[in-house]
Amino acid sequence: MAKTLSFGIMHLGIAFSVTYALTGSIAISGAVTFIEPAVNTVAHYFFDRYWEQRERRKAAQADAPADAGRDSGMAMAAAQ
Template identity: 90%
Template sequence: MAKTLTFGIMHLGIAFSVTYALTGSLAISGAVTFIEPAVNTVAHYFFDRYWERREGRRSATSGEATGNTATRGDLVSA
């Protein structure tokens, strides 16, 4: 959990720094820093749904079990 938390803090710092370097605006940098992760979280939800559906179709058409037991938490902490 500490690794995930520190990565999140690093991500916010980089997002703020890059946006500030490009725009020179504290207001825009602050907005992008918090809006981008929120949009990315929603996009990730739909990304996961797409891949779950795609993998389900593949195993149904080939008769194979996917055997994938990893959860999102496993992928984040890896």
């Protein structure tokens, strides 16, 4: 937990420093320093949801051809 907390503080310091170097404004730097992580957190939540759905679709597609082949083979055997 200490490593995560120290990384978070470092991230905020870097964000503030870079934004201040680019804009020269303490107000803008402060806003970007705290708004960016909040927006990034929300975006990460939706990205995770998308990624999980994508993985489920890939898994379903990987299973589908095997199931379809078995079903058609049984139907052909029953027809003979």
